[in-house]
Amino acid sequence: xxxxxxLSLSVTRHLAQAVLSPQRAxxxxxxxxxxxxxxxxxLEGILNVACLQxxxxxxxxxxxxxxxxxxxxxxxxxxxxxLVCLPKYAFLELVRCLPSGGEGLFYALRSPEAYRQLLxxxxxxxxxxxxxxxxxxxxxxxxxxxxxxxxxxxxDSWRHRMYLFGGExxxxxxxxxSPGAFARQAGITPGEELAVKQTASxxxxxxxxxxxxxxxxxxIGAAMxxxxxxxxxxxxxxxxxxxxxxRLRAQEENLFVVRTAAVCDGLNxxxxxxxxxxxxxRMRDGIIRETARGEEERVLTARLDLDRLHGLVDLEVAQxxxxxEAQLRELYFPEGE
Amino acid sequence: MSAIDLCLTTSFAxxxxxANFVVFxxxxxxxxxxxxKGYLEECCRYAKKHRVYLVPWMFTVGPQLCLCLIDPEGQVxxxxxxxxxxxxxxxxxxxxxDIRVAQTPFGxxxxxxxxxxYSPQIGRLAALKGAQLVVASQYLDPFTxxxxxxxxxxxxxxxxxxxxxxxxxxxxxxxxxxxDDRMASDGYVIRPNDFYPIGCHIDLEKFWQLHQRENILQGxxxxxxxxxxxxxxx
Numbered sequence: 117x118x119x120x121x122x123l124s125l126s127v128t129r130h131l132a133q134a135v136l137s138p139q140r141a142x143x144x145x146x147x148x149x150x151x152x153x154x155x156x157x158x159l160e161g162i163l164n165v166a167c168l169q170x171x172x173x174x175x176x177x178x179x180x181x182x183x184x185x186x187x188x189x190x191x192x193x194x195x196x197x198x199l200v201c202l203p204k205y206a207f208l209e210l211v212r213c214l215p216s217g218g219e220g221l222f223y224a225l226r227s228p229e230a231y232r233q234l235l236x237x238x239x240x241x242x243x244x245x246x247x248x249x250x251x252x253x254x255x256x257x258x259x260x261x262x263x264x265x266x267x268x269x270x271x272d273s274w275r276h277r278m279y280l281f282g283g284e285x286x287x288x289x290x291x292x293x294s295p296g297a298f299a300r301q302a303g304i305t306p307g308e309e310l311a312v313k314q315t316a317s318x319x320x321x322x323x324x325x326x327x328x329x330x331x332x333x334x335x336i337g338a339a340m341x342x343x344x345x346x347x348x349x350x351x352x353x354x355x356x357x358x359x360x361x362x363r364l365r366a367q368e369e370n371l372f373v374v375r376t377a378a379v380c381d382g383l384n385x386x387x388x389x390x391x392x393x394x395x396x397x398r399m400r401d402g403i404i405r406e407t408a409r410g411e412e413e414r415v416l417t418a419r420l421d422l423d424r425l426h427g428l429v430d431l432e433v434a435q436x437x438x439x440x441e442a443q444l445r446e447l448y449f450p451e452g453e
Numbered sequence: 454m455s456a457i458d459l460c461l462t463t464s465f466a467x468x469x470x471x472a473n474f475v476v477f478x479x480x481x482x483x484x485x486x487x488x489x490k491g492y493l494e495e496c497c498r499y500a501k502k503h504r505v506y507l508v509p510w511m512f513t514v515g516p517q518l519c520l521c522l523i524d525p526e527g528q529v530x531x532x533x534x535x536x537x538x539x540x541x542x543x544x545x546x547x548x549x550x551d552i553r554v555a556q557t558p559f560g561x562x563x564x565x566x567x568x569x570x571y572s573p574q575i576g577r578l579a580a581l582k583g584a585q586l587v588v589a590s591q592y593l594d595p596f597t598x599x600x601x602x603x604x605x606x607x608x609x610x611x612x613x614x615x616x617x618x619x620x621x622x623x624x625x626x627x628x629x630x631x632x633d634d635r636m637a638s639d640g641y642v643i644r645p646n647d648f649y650p651i652g653c654h655i656d657l658e659k660f661w662q663l664h665q666r667e668n669i670l671q672g673x674x675x676x677x678x679x680x681x682x683x684x685x686x687x
Binding site for chain 2: 294297307308309310326329330336339340364368401437439441443444445449
């Protein structure tokens with residue numbers, strides 16, 4: 117069912133396309149100075165990642181936002197980061213830069229109805245714009261860029277699709293498998309596929325923040341060979357829940373989980389971090405690197421040792437129980453299919 | 454469904470007044486096989502005397518590491534055997550895969566034995582079998598203990614399955630609710646501590662009425678699990 121697009125949104129879309137077309141935005145990104153260093157200088161078996169914990173809503177002009185992104189990317193590249201991760205709704209920063217109504221639209225995240233209206237009115241344009249901009253950023257700086265969620269139309273429905281730009285050809289994408297209540301109320305439908313992206317520098321899996329509630333997705337991803345799970349997040353509603361689930365999932369499945377949050381209204385302290393198996397963390401707590409619980413924008417970098425990860429022995433495999441699995445299978449698929 | 458007036462305390466210490474559900478936390482490892490029979494008989498007398506439901510400390514029967522639930526009549530109404538073992542216990546006990554949930558007036562209760570609390574599969578299985586409350590008894594190495602052990606086990610179990618979890622370890626007790634900022638901002642209704650007796654009022658029915666939200670299991674994407682079941686069950 118299609119929602120009627122309010123006139124203001126329709127006008128905004130035409131204005132936006134006229135002033136900031138996806139192609140023009142791409143060209144502007146590609147005209148950026150490449151900075152002191154470029155990515156792709158990975159050491160074998162080591163993956164340097166950067167979480168850009170952005171402060172939302174700082175810029176109203178695309179050019180200003182882009183210069184700021186260039187500065188942050190430069191910081192990430194100084195630490196030789198090959199994988200750069202953005203927060204969940206990074207694309208909304210582009211909405212805010214639109215010529216009119218951007219600021220109002222930014223508050224779309226305050227209610228599912230407003231978010232749905234944003235998607236119906238501007239969604240296709242925003243998806244195209246965000247893909248062009250983030251793909252160009254990845255290309256310009258020679259990194260893999262996990263660009264958070266970009267709402268994408270699939271048939272008559274909308275998906276919260278996560279994108280990883282920078283590989284050869286099409287970007288790697290993964291839809292949220294268990295969207296949260298807000299997204300579902302806004303009409304976001306769950307994904308139907310789960311896939312990993314193999315690269316020379318590691319095998320990546322993108323998962324939504326709510327997806328981390330389900331160990332099954334990580335288990336499937338790990339069985340497909342994933343060693344780094346990237347989870348884009350927004351402001352943490354609760355520090356404990358936000359911090360600990362990625363860390364605990366990393367320990368359960370013997371892989372790295374990288375989570376990037378955004379600083380929004382400053383009401384909630386946010387945490388971004390890279391987590392891994394206990395044996396690979398300095399304090400034996402599963403934390404590889406983590407931001408302090410604060411409200412500041414910052415670039416967090418972490419060094420993920422994939423060689424050591426592959427050398428770990430999975431004790432759980434030794435304790436597998438076919439009887440337990442049979443019971444689980446029966447309950448997961450009650451009709452016996 | 455009745456409300457639980459929980460009391461966590463050491464074996465055979467008198468419960469808090471008004472308690473109807475007692476869980477023992479002992480500072481030692483599991484009760485050894487030769488002492489289990491006498492220990493359980495005493496537990497049954499304790500439950501009958503104080504008119505409480507009781508989950509005694511872990512005990513051993515042959516190669517089985519066990520937990521049980523005793524009703525106020527002194528009858529054993531539920532039991533669990535370890536489905537996974539720590540490296541220290543691996544040569545001493547066997548693993549069993551019968552995950553059972555016990556029906557009580559407070560709701561469906563699952564007893565998680567020792568390191569089973571770390572297994573996401575076992576927690577999920579209990580939740581899918583209808584568990585609403587888990588009592589997780591566990592022996593933790595006192596020399597390496599930190600509260601994080603409870604977060605890794607009982608807290609994770611609670612948040613990943615929307616379950617209330619009563620954690621009873623040799624280092625103390627804790628009560629954890631499914632995350633909801635109105636009840637406990639970090640999920641810990643009672644943080645791990647050993648100031649016995651520890652009391653807590655739990656009303657599962659009221660909790661879910663107040664915190665109307667979808668249960669986490671309803672969001673599980675079974676279509677994806679089905680599509681990739683060969684990876685999931687690998």
